[in-house]
Amino acid sequence: MDSMENQQLQGDESSSSHALPSFPYFAVPSPPYAPPPSLPLPPSDDQHSTLITALRQQPLSACNNDDLPLQLGPDQLAAAAAALAPMVLPPMVDWSALLQQASLMGPLVPGLLQQAAPLEPLDQSGENDGGDAGSSSSSKEKAAKGGGGGAAGRSGKKKASRPRFAFQTRSVNDILDDGYRWRKYGQKAVKNSEHPRSYYRCTHHTCNVKKQVQRLAKDTSIVVTTYEGVHNHPCEKLMEALSPILKQLQFLSQF
DNA sequence: CGATTTTGACCGGCGC
DNA sequence: GCGCCGGTCAAAATCG
Numbered sequence: 141m142d143s144m145e146n147q148q149l150q151g152d153e154s155s156s157s158h159a160l161p162s163f164p165y166f167a168v169p170s171p172p173y174a175p176p177p178s179l180p181l182p183p184s185d186d187q188h189s190t191l192i193t194a195l196r197q198q199p200l201s202a203c204n205n206d207d208l209p210l211q212l213g214p215d216q217l218a219a220a221a222a223a224l225a226p227m228v229l230p231p232m233v234d235w236s237a238l239l240q241q242a243s244l245m246g247p248l249v250p251g252l253l254q255q256a257a258p259l260e261p262l263d264q265s266g267e268n269d270g271g272d273a274g275s276s277s278s279s280k281e282k283a284a285k286g287g288g289g290g291a292a293g294r295s296g297k298k299k300a301s302r303p304r305f306a307f308q309t310r311s312v313n314d315i316l317d318d319g320y321r322w323r324k325y326g327q328k329a330v331k332n333s334e335h336p337r338s339y340y341r342c343t344h345h346t347c348n349v350k351k352q353v354q355r356l357a358k359d360t361s362i363v364v365t366t367y368e369g370v371h372n373h374p375c376e377k378l379m380e381a382l383s384p385i386l387k388q389l390q391f392l393s394q395f
Numbered sequence: 396c397g398a399t400t401t402t403g404a405c406c407g408g409c410g411c
Numbered sequence: 412g413c414g415c416c417g418g419t420c421a422a423a424a425t426c427g
Contacts, residue, residue: 326420
C-alpha cells in the first residue's frame with residue numbers, strides 16, 4: 141500500500157499540468173460548479189477506498205503491538221497524512237493545532253502541514269458556522285406556517301455565506317465517509333442534471349455544518365460534494381483513523 | 396422506539 | 412410583479 145500511495149501522489153503530479161490539489165479531490169469553482177475541461181480525473185473508487193483502508197487498518201495493527209514497528213516510511217507517512225487531510229475533513233482541520241495537541245513537533249511536521257493544508261475555500265466571508273441558519277429560520281418558520289420552513293435558512297440577511305468548499309471524487313457511492321455523521325434533510329432536482337442534489341446536516345447537536353452532494357451533469361461518475369461551515373466538535377472517526385499515524389509521526393520525530 | 400430518510404410544500408432571492 | 416429556482420422544513424415512512 142505504501143507503493144500505492146506513492147503512485148497516487150506522484151501520478152497525479154506528473155500527469156497534471158495544473159496546480160490543482162492532487163489527491164484525492166480537486167477543488168472546483170463554486171458556485172456554479174464548472175471544472176475546467178482539462179481537469180485531471182479524480183482517482184477511482186478503488187484507489188480511494190484502498191488508501192482509506194490502508195491508513196485506517198495497517199498502522200492500527202502495528203500500534204496495538206507494543207512499539208510501533210514502522211510500516212510506513214516518513215515520506216509515505218507524510219504523503220498519506222497529506223492525502224488524508226482534505227479527504228477526511230476538507231475545510232475544517234487545523235492541522236497545526238491538531239499536531240501540536242498531539243505533541244508532534246518533529247522536523248517532519250512543517251512539510252506535512254504545508255501539504256496537508258486544506259483546499260482553498262471557495263467562498264468565504266463573514267460569519268462562520270455555529271448557530272446561523274437555523275436560528276433565523278426557525279423563528280420565521282414557526283411564525284409563518286406549520287409546513288415548510290422555506291429558504292428561511294438564509295433568510296436573516298442576504299446569503300449568509302459561510303466558508304464553502306467543494307471537491308469532486310469519482311465514486312459509485314454518493315456518500316463518502318468523511319468521518320462525521322450526517323443527516324439528510326432534503327433532496328432536490330436541479331436544473332440541467334438528471335441527478336438530484338442531496339442536502340445533509342451534521343448530526344452533532346451544536347454543529348451546523350451542512351453539505352450538498354450531487355453528481356456532475358457532464359460526468360455522472362463524478363460526485364461533487366460541497367461543505368458549508370466549520371465543525372465545532374472533534375471528529376471521532378478522524379481521530380480514530382489518525383491516531384496510529386500520529387503515533388508513528390511521534391515515533392519518527394524522536395530521531 | 397429512536398434515528399434517519401423521503402417527499403411535497405413553502406419561502407426568499409433573483410432575473411426578466 | 413411574476414415566475415423560476417434553490418434551499419429548508421416537517422410529517423410520514425422507513426430503518427436498525
